[in-house]
Amino acid sequence: MVVKKARIVIIGAGMAGLTAANKLHSVAAAKDLFEVCVVEGGNRIGGRINTTEFGGDIIEMGATWIHGIGGSPIHKIAQQIHALESDKPWEWMDGKGNEATTIAEGGFVLNPSFLHPIKKLFNNLMDHAQGKMSTTSKGDCGNLGVGSFLRRGLHAYCGSSKEEEEFNRFGKWNKKLLDEAIFAMHENVLRTDSSAADLFTLDYGAESEYQMFPGEEITIAKGYMSIIEHLASLLPPGLVQLGRRVTRIEWQPERHEPMNMENGTCSRPVMLHFCDGSTMSADHVIVTVSLGVLKAAIHGDDSGMLTFHPRLPPFKAEAISRLGFGVVNKLFMQLSPRHEKRDEHSKGFPFLHMVFHSPHSELRHKKIPWWMRRTASLCPIYNNSSVILGWFSGEEGLALESLKDEEIIEGVSDTISCFLSHSPEFCNGNVDSEKYSHEYEVKVSKVLKSQWGTDPLFLGSYSYVAVRSCGDDLDTMAEPLPKSGNSNHSCVSPPLQILFAGEATHRTYYSTTHGAYFSGLREANRLLQHYSLC
Ligand SMILES: Cc1cc2nc3c(=O)[nH]c(=O)nc-3n(C[C@H](O)[C@H](O)[C@H](O)COP(=O)(O)OP(=O)(O)OC[C@H]3O[C@@H](n4cnc5c(N)ncnc54)[C@H](O)[C@@H]3O)c2cc1C
Ligand SMILES: *[C@@H]1O[C@H](CO)[C@@H](O)[C@H](O)[C@H]1NC(C)=O
Ligand SMILES: *[C@@H]1O[C@H](CO)[C@@H](O)[C@H](O)[C@H]1NC(C)=O
Ligand SMILES: *[C@@H]1O[C@H](CO)[C@@H](O)[C@H](O)[C@H]1NC(C)=O
Ligand SMILES: *[C@@H]1O[C@H](CO)[C@@H](O)[C@H](O)[C@H]1NC(C)=O
Ligand SMILES: *[C@@H]1O[C@H](CO)[C@@H](O)[C@H](O)[C@H]1NC(C)=O
Numbered sequence: 286m287v288v289k290k291a292r293i294v295i296i297g298a299g300m301a302g303l304t305a306a307n308k309l310h311s312v313a314a315a316k317d318l319f320e321v322c323v324v325e326g327g328n329r330i331g332g333r334i335n336t337t338e339f340g341g342d343i344i345e346m347g348a349t350w351i352h353g354i355g356g357s358p359i360h361k362i363a364q365q366i367h368a369l370e371s372d373k374p375w376e377w378m379d380g381k382g383n384e385a386t387t388i389a390e391g392g393f394v395l396n397p398s399f400l401h402p403i404k405k406l407f408n409n410l411m412d413h414a415q416g417k418m419s420t421t422s423k424g425d426c427g428n429l430g431v432g433s434f435l436r437r438g439l440h441a442y443c444g445s446s447k448e449e450e451e452f453n454r455f456g457k458w459n460k461k462l463l464d465e466a467i468f469a470m471h472e473n474v475l476r477t478d479s480s481a482a483d484l485f486t487l488d489y490g491a492e493s494e495y496q497m498f499p500g501e502e503i504t505i506a507k508g509y510m511s512i513i514e515h516l517a518s519l520l521p522p523g524l525v526q527l528g529r530r531v532t533r534i535e536w537q538p539e540r541h542e543p544m545n546m547e548n549g550t551c552s553r554p555v556m557l558h559f560c561d562g563s564t565m566s567a568d569h570v571i572v573t574v575s576l577g578v579l580k581a582a583i584h585g586d587d588s589g590m591l592t593f594h595p596r597l598p599p600f601k602a603e604a605i606s607r608l609g610f611g612v613v614n615k616l617f618m619q620l621s622p623r624h625e626k627r628d629e630h631s632k633g634f635p636f637l638h639m640v641f642h643s644p645h646s647e648l649r650h651k652k653i654p655w656w657m658r659r660t661a662s663l664c665p666i667y668n669n670s671s672v673i674l675g676w677f678s679g680e681e682g683l684a685l686e687s688l689k690d691e692e693i694i695e696g697v698s699d700t701i702s703c704f705l706s707h708s709p710e711f712c713n714g715n716v717d718s719e720k721y722s723h724e725y726e727v728k729v730s731k732v733l734k735s736q737w738g739t740d741p742l743f744l745g746s747y748s749y750v751a752v753r754s755c756g757d758d759l760d761t762m763a764e765p766l767p768k769s770g771n772s773n774h775s776c777v778s779p780p781l782q783i784l785f786a787g788e789a790t791h792r793t794y795y796s797t798t799h800g801a802y803f804s805g806l807r808e809a810n811r812l813l814q815h816y817s818l819c
Contacts, residue, residue: 291319292553293812294565297573298325298525299332300798301786303516304805305571310520312818319816323520324557324565326530326742330517333575333743333788334798336508339733340619340672343375346735347746348509348798349615350377353498359512359799360498363505366515371506376666376674381502383668386635387470388704389463390642390650393455403464407471410438416493430752431475431492432484439468457648466640473661480611480796481749482679487609491750496793509798530742533558534570535594536782538767554779569781571808573801576610576762576789577744590741593783598768604761608789609751612738614682617666618673618697621730634673634727636664639704650703654696656684663701673729682746686736694729701727747796748789756792763790763804765811781815784808 293309295302302323309321329335335346354360363369387395414431443461455463472484481487505511517525535556553566572579578591583602585592596602620634641658642649649658660675675697677685685693705727737746750756766783786804794800813819 290317291568291816292566293319293321293569293571294555294557294567295321295323295571295573296531296557297332297787298323298327298330298517298527299573299787300334300513300516300801301573301788301805302332302571303330303513303520303525304802305573305786305809306524306805307516307519308806308809309812310524312813314521316818318818319568321524323525324529324531324559325525325527326560328527330525330527331510331513332573333737333746334509334513335735336510337733339617340670340731342666342670342672343371343373343506343508344617344666344672344674344733345376345504345509346615346733347737350502350504352502352797352799353500354503355498355500357498357799358802360503362512362515366511368505368507368511368515369503374667374670375504375506375508377504378506378667383636383664385638385662385664387467387638387640389455389458389466389640390653390703391456391458392704392706393458395463395467395640399463400467403467404471406438406442407435407468410435411475411492414489414492415495427488427490427755428752429489430485431479431481431487431489432472434489435468435472435484439465457642462642462648463640466642469643470638470640470661473659476659477613477661477676477678479749480613480678480745480747481609481751482611482682486751488750488752488754491755494750494756494793495795498799512798530560531557531591532560533592533594534572534783536570536766537778538595538598539778551779554782568779569784569812571784571786571805571812573785573787573805575743575745575787576605576608576748578742579605579789580610581744598766600761600768601764601766604754604758607751607754608758608762609749609754610745610789611678611747611749612682613676613678613746614685614735614737616675616677616685616693616697616735617733618663618675618694618729619731620671620673620727633669634663634665634671635705636662637704638662639700652699653703654699656681656688657696657700663697678746683738685734686739690732693732693734697732698727698729701729749796759790759792759795763792763807765808781812784811 295305306321306323313319313321333347337344337346351357351360387400389395414434443464475484476482479487537554553568555567555570557565582591582593583597583605638661644655644658659681660677663673663675666672666674737743763785765781767778786808788795788801790804791800794803810819
């Protein structure tokens with residue numbers, strides 16, 4: 286009887302796919318037991334990891350931080366391959382701890398006595414949500430959003446605060462407006478950290494399940510891509526195939542095809558169709574595409590996007606649709622001094638934290654575009670860098686993707702002027718701004734933005750647990766199909782036809798590169814176990 290080698294196809298050459306490929310290849314190559322290949326729809330590996338250069342600096346378009354170095358497998362690889370040191374400057378080379386200057390719209394520098402109480406309030410509320418201060422029951426699929434929890438906390442605080450003080454120094458601001466706006470700035474950071482653009486949809490109960498590694502958070506000197514390139518370098522050439530976008534996955538939840546007696550083999554249960562019309566059969570497929578791509582797949586309209594035939598079963602489709610997947614984009618801006626003669630004592634562009642009037646307030650400055658108003662900070666990517674970084678999420682992040690570079694440059698420049706010109710009148714548009722040139726005056730010469738939301742290979746940035754979803758849904762994401770294989774080695778509905786890996790399949794480390802890494806390992810091990818190889 287001819288025993289055919291099992292064929293395992295991994296869809297996606299991001300962190301999860303390459304990690305699974307490495308694990309399987311290391312065992313398969315030694316024992317020659319199965320074929321492994323990775324099919325990647327894009328023309329590059331790395332997925333949501335994309336290191337590039339801008340203004341002479343190494344920057345990250347996607348994943349940026351190692352979220353805690355203690356126990357992180359990513360940190361371990363980075364150390365092994367000496368990726369944590371470099372001669373060239375890189376994004377956040379001097380860490381997160383730079384001293385920020387917080388300025389309220391109109392150019393009012395806020396000192397710590399205004400900022401600290403609100404920061405403390407916000408952090409206490411988040412500590413509470415993350416279960417550091419209580420023993421809340423974990424894993425409830427509840428209805429409470431982090432947004433409503435935070436706002437309740439803010440209103441309780443405002444209700445208890447003292448009489449309004451005079452704010453003649455702060456133009457249109459008063460104490461209550463300022464407190465709320467500082468609070469909103471912290472919320473804006475959470476919007477990008479979580480990718481939940483609307484915090485009212487971020488599940489409160491799940492916050493306590495999310496885990497971070499201990500230790501400092503750092504960036505990778507030689508770039509996040511060095512990790513990806515290392516993983517790929519361990520694979521033989523040709524194992525990863527680029528430009529191979531899968532459009533259709535045919536699988537067999539209930540097959541009753543008898544074993545072929547002549548050659549003693551069964552046909553492989555899964556058939557992949559590619560965008561160029563070619564096909565490939567497989568015994569096992571590990572799907573690592575983003576939750577955004579899976580959401581589009583379950584609404585499958587066959588318009589060239591990924592679809593499953595038959596459709597994914599309800600338990601899987603419902604978890605996919607309940608979980609959240611938001612858009613977060615990074616915008617890099619290159620500054621050039623507007624005037625040749627720069628003050629020798631000029632401090633350069635500050636680590637600017639911005640406190641905006643609320644987007645619909647009549648007090649807002651009309652020159653600042655709406656899509657800038659929920660960006661919490663504009664910061665040089667390291668001390669003295671002329672490259673400034675801002676984060677955008679949700680609607681604002683999506684809007685950024687469709688704006689022309691010139692429109693972005695104008696909107697950013699107007700915003701910077703409003704905060705740094707020390708001329709509140711500028712923002713009202715009734716003063717000639719040229720009269721107010723000073724040490725901070727800057728010109729944005731070019732910009733580079735990520736476009737994760739509209740890229741059909743991602744359709745968003747990373748996942749979060751949405752209200753009415755919960756940690757169980759992340760476990761459901763990881764369950765292979767068909768759900769219960771009713772046979773072992775006959776051809777009746779073979780088990781483990783479709784396996785799921787990727788950031789959105791990890792219950793406690795979702796949304797991260799290490800979550801993706803562990804998920805790839807998990808699914809490779811599931812197959813090795815199936816073949817009794819570990
Ligand atoms: C702006 C941004 C900032 C981030 N910051 C951090 C951070 O600081 N720290 C951190 O840990 N994480 C961060 N992340 C998250 C991190 O990048 C991801 O969690 C991780 O890279 C996901 O890896 P993955 O393998 O699960 O998915 P992906 O990297 O998305 O890999 C999936 C692959 O599948 C391919 N694909 C999609 N559809 C098809 C198809 N039909 N056929 C074939 N191939 C297909 C895609 O091209 C992609 O290469 C960030 C992400 C973004 C977008
Ligand atoms: C990766 O970065 C390069 C360089 O900036 C860019 O051209 C490309 O579009 C990016 N790819 C993705 C998927 O973001
Ligand atoms: C950058 O500046 C901060 C203070 O703002 C300082 O603590 C840090 O050491 C500096 N880093 C470098 C590399 O100079
Ligand atoms: C086994 O036989 C079937 C039916 O005759 C055929 O379709 C299939 O290609 C054969 N497989 C191999 C590996 O020869
Ligand atoms: C940044 O610039 C300031 C002033 O120009 C200088 O004193 C400082 O050494 C610079 N820091 C770095 C890390 O280059
Ligand atoms: C697979 O076979 C083993 C024994 O060979 C048996 O114990 C097990 O129940 C079978 N699994 C299924 C799903 O039938």
